Amino acid sequence: MANLALPPLSGRVAFVTGAGQGLGAAIARGLSEAGARVVLADIELASAEAVAAEIGGLALQLDVRDETAFSSCFDAAVARLGAVDIMVNNAARTPSTSLWDIASEEWDDVLAINLRGAFFGCRIAGRHMRERGEGRIVNLGSMAGQQASNATGVHYAASKAGMLALTRSFAQELAPHGVTVNALAPAAIRSPSLDAMAPARQHALQAGIPLGRFGLAEEVAAAVVYLASPAAAFMTGATLDLNGGRFMR
Numbered sequence: 146m147a148n149l150a151l152p153p154l155s156g157r158v159a160f161v162t163g164a165g166q167g168l169g170a171a172i173a174r175g176l177s178e179a180g181a182r183v184v185l186a187d188i189e190l191a192s193a194e195a196v197a198a199e200i201g202g203l204a205l206q207l208d209v210r211d212e213t214a215f216s217s218c219f220d221a222a223v224a225r226l227g228a229v230d231i232m233v234n235n236a237a238r239t240p241s242t243s244l245w246d247i248a249s250e251e252w253d254d255v256l257a258i259n260l261r262g263a264f265f266g267c268r269i270a271g272r273h274m275r276e277r278g279e280g281r282i283v284n285l286g287s288m289a290g291q292q293a294s295n296a297t298g299v300h301y302a303a304s305k306a307g308m309l310a311l312t313r314s315f316a317q318e319l320a321p322h323g324v325t326v327n328a329l330a331p332a333a334i335r336s337p338s339l340d341a342m343a344p345a346r347q348h349a350l351q352a353g354i355p356l357g358r359f360g361l362a363e364e365v366a367a368a369v370v371y372l373a374s375p376a377a378a379f380m381t382g383a384t385l386d387l388n389g390g391r392f393m394r
């Protein structure tokens with residue numbers, strides 16, 4: 146029986162990629178509030194350090210495109226904090242280039258960060274968790290991977306659709322070892338780029354959301370905390386939709 150006096154992730158260690166800003170930073174804060182010690186890994190070390198200073202986390206420089214660097218960074222986190230219980234594959238690049246204009250270098254880079262980086266993250270954390278007989282992996286997908294979208298590029302959409310397939314394969318592989326792997330598919334979340342849009346455009350977008358408002362980064366963080374908590378122990382291979390009802394399936 147869990148001790149209800151303690152926060153749900155007390156004593157746990159979480160590793161979040163792309164934690165220097167946006168949803169990754171909110172997820173790191175949410176996991177920390179839930180009691181976890183958090184490793185914030187980002188290609189931009191200074192931004193990860195700023196969030197880490199706020200929550201007493203550990204900031205590490207990481208380019209998720211590089212498997213060797215990813216392994217060393219993960220090992221450094223394990224050496225400093227003893228283990229990693231929760232892995233959040235969040236780092237991504239989100240260009241909105243028209244499909245007619247995407248250069249092959251841009252295609253490759255988006256897939257390398259968003260999908261291959263998450264593959265490395267699942268595999269590196271998966272090996273560690275498989276050995277320990279427990280662990281939680283949460284992958285950041287997107288509604289763009291479930292439905293046609295012209296707000297983001299087709300390379301981004303393809304990477305996010307791939308993320309859902311990756312999630313199911315790792316979930317199946319790791320289930321016998323006590324490790325769950327789930328994905329989140331957010332959309333219509335408030336962000337600096339959304340806030341920068343003209344009010345008329347924001348209103349038009351909001352009108353298409355059944356719940357009548359944009360989502361908050363804190364709400365995405367709360368879903369990650371849930372997936373990492375004992376309450377979600379029976380859920381694996383799932384995709385949680387956080388989109389205000391814009392896409393129902």
Ligand SMILES: NC(=O)c1ccc[n+]([C@@H]2O[C@H](COP(=O)([O-])OP(=O)(O)OC[C@H]3O[C@@H](n4cnc5c(N)ncnc54)[C@H](O)[C@@H]3O)[C@@H](O)[C@H]2O)c1
Nearest residue numbers: 163165166167168187188208209235236237285287331334
């Ligand atoms: N914001 C949204 O509304 C939304 C909606 C759906 C899905 N998502 C997903 O949520 C995640 C976070 O989105 P966001 O809007 O906060 O993104 P963001 O662009 O604000 O932040 C991405 C972070 O990843 C880091 N990063 C980029 N390349 C990296 C690399 N090679 N190695 C390590 N770190 C790297 C960046 O430095 C940055 O800190 C992404 O996976 C995105 O696809 C976001």
